[in-house]
Amino acid sequence: MHRFHHVTPAVCCCSKTRSGEKYTDPFNLGWRDLKGLYEDIRKELFISTTELKEMCEYYFDGKGKAFRPIIVVLMARACNIHHNNSRNVQASQRAIALIAEMIHTASLVHDDVIDDASSRRGKHTVNKIWGEKKAVLAGDLILSAASIALARIGNTTVVSILTQVIEDLVRGEFLQLGSKENENERFAHYLEKTFKKTASLIANSCKAVSVLGCPDPVVHEIAYQYGKNVGLAFQLIDDVLDFTSCSDRMGKPTSADLKLGLATGPVLFACQQFPEMNAMIMRRFSSPGDVDRARQYVLQSDGVQQTTYLAQRYCREAVREISKLRPSPERDALIQLSEIVLTRDK
Amino acid sequence: MHRFHHVTPAVCCCSKTRSGEKYTDPFNLGWRDLKGLYEDIRKELFISTTELKEMCEYYFDGKGKAFRPIIVVLMARACNIHHNNSRNVQASQRAIALIAEMIHTASLVHDDVIDDASSRRGKHTVNKIWGEKKAVLAGDLILSAASIALARIGNTTVVSILTQVIEDLVRGEFLQLGSKENENERFAHYLEKTFKKTASLIANSCKAVSVLGCPDPVVHEIAYQYGKNVGLAFQLIDDVLDFTSCSDRMGKPTSADLKLGLATGPVLFACQQFPEMNAMIMRRFSSPGDVDRARQYVLQSDGVQQTTYLAQRYCREAVREISKLRPSPERDALIQLSEIVLTRDK
Numbered sequence: 001m002h003r004f005h006h007v008t009p010a011v012c013c014c015s016k017t018r019s020g021e022k023y024t025d026p027f028n029l030g031w032r033d034l035k036g037l038y039e040d041i042r043k044e045l046f047i048s049t050t051e052l053k054e055m056c057e058y059y060f061d062g063k064g065k066a067f068r069p070i071i072v073v074l075m076a077r078a079c080n081i082h083h084n085n086s087r088n089v090q091a092s093q094r095a096i097a098l099i100a101e102m103i104h105t106a107s108l109v110h111d112d113v114i115d116d117a118s119s120r121r122g123k124h125t126v127n128k129i130w131g132e133k134k135a136v137l138a139g140d141l142i143l144s145a146a147s148i149a150l151a152r153i154g155n156t157t158v159v160s161i162l163t164q165v166i167e168d169l170v171r172g173e174f175l176q177l178g179s180k181e182n183e184n185e186r187f188a189h190y191l192e193k194t195f196k197k198t199a200s201l202i203a204n205s206c207k208a209v210s211v212l213g214c215p216d217p218v219v220h221e222i223a224y225q226y227g228k229n230v231g232l233a234f235q236l237i238d239d240v241l242d243f244t245s246c247s248d249r250m251g252k253p254t255s256a257d258l259k260l261g262l263a264t265g266p267v268l269f270a271c272q273q274f275p276e277m278n279a280m281i282m283r284r285f286s287s288p289g290d291v292d293r294a295r296q297y298v299l300q301s302d303g304v305q306q307t308t309y310l311a312q313r314y315c316r317e318a319v320r321e322i323s324k325l326r327p328s329p330e331r332d333a334l335i336q337l338s339e340i341v342l343t344r345d346k
Numbered sequence: 347m348h349r350f351h352h353v354t355p356a357v358c359c360c361s362k363t364r365s366g367e368k369y370t371d372p373f374n375l376g377w378r379d380l381k382g383l384y385e386d387i388r389k390e391l392f393i394s395t396t397e398l399k400e401m402c403e404y405y406f407d408g409k410g411k412a413f414r415p416i417i418v419v420l421m422a423r424a425c426n427i428h429h430n431n432s433r434n435v436q437a438s439q440r441a442i443a444l445i446a447e448m449i450h451t452a453s454l455v456h457d458d459v460i461d462d463a464s465s466r467r468g469k470h471t472v473n474k475i476w477g478e479k480k481a482v483l484a485g486d487l488i489l490s491a492a493s494i495a496l497a498r499i500g501n502t503t504v505v506s507i508l509t510q511v512i513e514d515l516v517r518g519e520f521l522q523l524g525s526k527e528n529e530n531e532r533f534a535h536y537l538e539k540t541f542k543k544t545a546s547l548i549a550n551s552c553k554a555v556s557v558l559g560c561p562d563p564v565v566h567e568i569a570y571q572y573g574k575n576v577g578l579a580f581q582l583i584d585d586v587l588d589f590t591s592c593s594d595r596m597g598k599p600t601s602a603d604l605k606l607g608l609a610t611g612p613v614l615f616a617c618q619q620f621p622e623m624n625a626m627i628m629r630r631f632s633s634p635g636d637v638d639r640a641r642q643y644v645l646q647s648d649g650v651q652q653t654t655y656l657a658q659r660y661c662r663e664a665v666r667e668i669s670k671l672r673p674s675p676e677r678d679a680l681i682q683l684s685e686i687v688l689t690r691d692k
Contacts, residue, residue: 052520110486114479133460136482137520140456143486144513147493151505159497159505167490174398174483 026333026340030070033077033089034097037069038062041098055130055138056145059105064121068104069097071202071230071337075223076209077330078322083214092153093209099162100205102146107169107197109139114173115260158208165204172196176262183278187268191232198238199231222321226334229318234341236311239264240304243295245345258291265310267294270303308342315342372679372686376416379423379435380443383415384408387444401476401484402491405451410467414450415443417548417576417683421569422555423676424668429560438499439555445508446551448492453515453543455485460519461606504554511550518542522608529624533614537578544584545577568667572680575664580687582657585610586650589641591691604637611656613640616649654688661688 038060076093080086111117112125113135119125127135143166150162175193206227210220242257243266257264261284263271271277274297280290298304315338322338325331384406422439426432457463458471459481465471473481489512496508521539552573556566588603589612603610607630609617617623620643626636644650661684668680 052517110482113482132478134520134523136456136459137516137523140489140516141513141520143489144509144516147509148506148513151502151509154502156497156500156502156505159502160494163490163493163497167487167494170483170486170490171398174480174487177480177483 026074026337027070029329029333030066030073033073033094034066034069037066037098037101041102051130051134052138052141055126055134056142058123058126058129059108059121060101064101066101067234068100068202068205071227071334072097072100072205072209074330074334074337075206075226076213078325078328078334079210079213079219079223081328081330082219082326083216086213090212092155092158092212095149095153096158096162096205096208096212099146099149100201102142102149103162103165103169104201106139106142106146107173109135109142111173113139114177117256153212155212157211161204161208161211165201168196168200172198172200186263186281190263190265190268194232194235195228198235199228202231202234203227219325222324225321226318229314229321230338230341233311233314233318233338236265236307236314237341237344240266240307240311241345243298243304255291255295258285258294261285265307266298266301266303268303269306270294270298270301273301273303311342315339372420372683373416375675375679376412376419379419379440380412380415383412383444383447387448397476397480398484398487401472401480402488404469404472404475405454405467406447410447412447413580414446414548414551417573417680418443418446418551418555420676420680420683421552421572422559424671424674424680425556425559425565425569427674427676428565428672429562432559436558438501438504438558441495441499442504442508442551442554442558445492445495446547448488448495449508449511449515450547452485452488452492453519455481455488457519459485460523463602499558501558503557507550507554507557511547514542514546518544518546532609532627536609536611536614540578540581541574544581545574548577548580549573565671568670571667572664575660575667576684576687579657579660579664579684582611582653582660583687583690586612586653586657587691589644589650601637601641604631604640607631611653612644612647612649614649615652616640616644616647619647619649657688661685 041060042057073089073094076089076096077087080088080090080093108120109126112120113127113132116127117125118128125135126138130138147163150159153159172193172195175189175196203224204227206223207220210223214220239257242254242264245254258267263281267277267281271281277294277297280287280294283290285291285294318338319335322331322334387406388403419435419440422435422442423433426434426436426439454466455472458466459473459478462473463471464474471481472484476484493509496505499505518539518541521535521542549570550573552569553566556569560566585603588600588610591600604613609627613623613627617627623640623643626633626640629636631637631640664684665681668677668684671677
């Protein structure tokens with residue numbers, strides 16, 4: 001397994017994808033178009049009030065994976081090349097990369113308030129340092145700065161595509177907050193929440209850059225489907241890592257989902273083998289010892305493996321979709337990215 | 347003094363404005379275009395999750411003053427008539443009325459979280475009933491529904507105008523939260539906060555409908571200036587009412603601003619007469635007895651009167667601006683509205 005950010009060259013720079021084509025490291029390829037990403041985001045947030053500025057910049061410290069911006073610029077290039085062999089990323093497409101990262105971050109800030117989370121990415125959360133109230137405002141401000149940047153692009157289709165994401169994020173968080181559904185609905189509910197909270201932003205950002213780069217609706221659908229499937233796989237693996245990774249590596253405590261009362265993929269699969277987990281799920285792991293006991297059940301079951309299989313299926317679907325585009329280094333980097341999503345360990 | 351919602355006919359339906367023209371009640375005139383306003387807003391918020399739906403609809407109960415939607419549709423008609431004598435409000439202009447009310451409400455929901463407020467409009471606040479966390483989400487959801495409705499209008503200038511408002515609201519709330527400025531900056535700071543928290547939404551909504559109704563930038567500026575000045579006057583009177591009205595009538599506790607640590611217009615004017623108030627302002631009325639003592643100082647001073655004078659000046663400026671438009675019942679209703687703002691007692 002290789003780490004997310006530091007891909008070993010032997011595996012990733014000169015080897016071959018399943019389709020047999022050469023590719024280069026997606027992060028290297030993507031970063032060509034993302035120089036100054038965080039400086040630019042901080043400019044969008046230009047604020048005279050020192051404390052607010054400090055809070056809003058706290059997460060845009062350049063230490064994030066920039067997973068979403070990377071996908072966005074690679075998709076932009078892949079679509080541009082597909083359409084007319086253009087080698088440039090348009091300014092409006094690069095703006096989508098910034099906006100996607102800003103929307104993502106704003107939603108993290110509010111989610112951390114709602115979950116009362118105290119650490120993320122190895123740092124204290126905004127709510128932990130500055131308090132809940134200021135964190136609400138900081139999230140609002142990042143979101144409004146993103147909306148202003150979005151409006152500035154001046155394409156109403158793109159505005160519609162990305163405002164839908166903001167709504168999905170909120171509804172996804174609410175679904176997560178209130179889950180009391182019965183056993184049969186649980187898995188569908190989990191996937192819906194996963195789409196809304198994670199995949200919608202990636203799918204719709206991919207679609208937005210495809211709309212800006214190419215007039216063909218078939219290409220927009222390919223971009224959307226790639227983003228959706230990679231986004232679902234990404235979150236499923238995230239849910240697996242909450243059971244298999246140590247907290248030092250993740251930068252946030254593990255079994256964090258159980259502690260929040262959440263039954264993710266590994267738990268839902270484990271529950272099929274160990275129906276006694278049902279009661280714990282229904283009470284959201286709130287009785288003493290529930291979190292540890294549930295964790296043990298999951299690790300004894302094949303919940304981790306089944307969730308990983310499901311993620312693999314989504315990735316295969318993503319690869320199938322993106323392979324419809326004309327070959328390019330960026331297209332192949334997107335193919336490789338779907339494999340990195342599966343094998344990351346943080 | 348007449349009440350805001352029930353204007354006595356003798357004063358408001360058949361009398362004359364300063365400019366000597368007949369006018370009719372702005373609320374009656376405005377409501378012609380606002381039938382079904384709250385039903386339509388609730389449709390925008392269409393949500394399957396019962397609790398979230400209930401929370402989001404809580405404030406759109408049809409009992410609000412609809413002050414912003416009324417101004418917006420009257421301005422739309424006044425601009426349309428000015429431009430080409432058109433007697434219709436466009437669907438996109440009516441949409442701005444909904445969006446303005448939604449943005450306003452979303453900001454109230456988050457402000458109440460931040461201020462830890464427990465009542466508003468004579469009801470418990472969302473945070474009081476459902477808790478802070480769900481209130482954060484409800485506010486986010488109303489705001490994202492507003493953004494989607496805004497994107498649907500499909501005019502990028504209008505999108506830019508109204509996303510600026512969202513940013514102003516957040517920055518205004520932050521200014522209010524952190525005010526520790528020195529005596530000289532205090533008044534300018536108060537007016538800036540008042541513009542951002544109240545006047546920006548009214549000014550920019552007025553501008554947005556003028557952009558949709560008329561291509562002339564001179565008209566856009568008139569609409570903006572009218573909204574800005576009426577908005578400033580509206581908030582100054584609100585700040586006065588916090589000292590002069592009883593809590594039963596306001597639907598929220600009075601001296602509420604002092605209790606939040608806020609020095610509004612009446613306090614700032616009073617402080618010029620009674621410099622001993624300075625220390626209380628600096629400690630945000632946090633010592634025992636500060637709130638009552640400050641209230642007494644204000645009522646002994648001419649702070650209420652001075653603030654009212656200032657509001658009158660803004661209203662005169664609003665009337666001066668709107669009078670540049672071609673005469674119409676709607677234009678005259680806007681003139682009258684500025685007088686109602688000054689004389690309202692709730």
